[in-house]
Amino acid sequence: MKKVVLTYGTFDLFHTGHLSLLNRLKAMGDELVVGVTTDEFNALRGKQTIFGFVDRIQIIRNLKCVDLAISLQNGEQKADDIRRYGVSIFGMGNDWEGRFDDLRVHCEVIYLPRTENISSTRIKNLLEGLDRTHVSDPGKAPEPTASIVGPFDSQVARKDDR
Numbered sequence: 430m431k432k433v434v435l436t437y438g439t440f441d442l443f444h445t446g447h448l449s450l451l452n453r454l455k456a457m458g459d460e461l462v463v464g465v466t467t468d469e470f471n472a473l474r475g476k477q478t479i480f481g482f483v484d485r486i487q488i489i490r491n492l493k494c495v496d497l498a499i500s501l502q503n504g505e506q507k508a509d510d511i512r513r514y515g516v517s518i519f520g521m522g523n524d525w526e527g528r529f530d531d532l533r534v535h536c537e538v539i540y541l542p543r544t545e546n547i548s549s550t551r552i553k554n555l556l557e558g559l560d561r562t563h564v565s566d567p568g569k570a571p572e573p574t575a576s577i578v579g580p581f582d583s584q585v586a587r588k589d590d591r
């Protein structure tokens with residue numbers, strides 16, 4: 430039987446931390462289903478994104494490691510999604526450690542280590558600190574882009590080499 434893995438996220442300003450998490454989750458099963466938060470759900474939980482839902486889900490849908498992208502419209506749909514897609518493993522980054530343990534009655538729940546030093550918030554903060562000079566000469570920026578990219582795991586590197 431196919432092993433289906435499920436995860437959820439906002440995935441604003443998609444970055445290598447997101448990619449690493451999705452690749453590691455895909456490697457744990459045969460199919461990866463990813464739920465992307467809608468703009469309405471984000472508004473309810475006080476989260477504002479740079480990119481809207483349509484752009485965020487397009488990026489997720491087009492990733493090699495993603496088999497199906499769905500919307501996450503509220504906090505209550507998780508058990509239904511697990512049933513609907515025949516999910517064996519529900520996985521999130523460990524900033525969510527313990528927060529989804531109630532789903533253990535439906536499937537295995539795992540929390541994977543987050544990639545250090547990169548996040549959508551950090552990118553937003555970096556962009557806020559840039560002015561015209563930095564945009565035309567990024568080397569002069571107070572925090573060069575390279576410094577916000579965390580260690581790229583070997584699995585992602587291998588996929589890129591193919």
Ligand code: C2G
Binds near residue numbers: 446501543544547
């Ligand atoms: N992530 C990661 N490493 C980073 C940044 C994020 O592994 N450096 C992981 C997070 O732990 C999360 C996933 O990437 O599992 C998506 O992160 P966000 O886009 O920040 O999503 P979030 O707002 O945490 O949405 O109901 C659950 C929410 O939908 C989760």
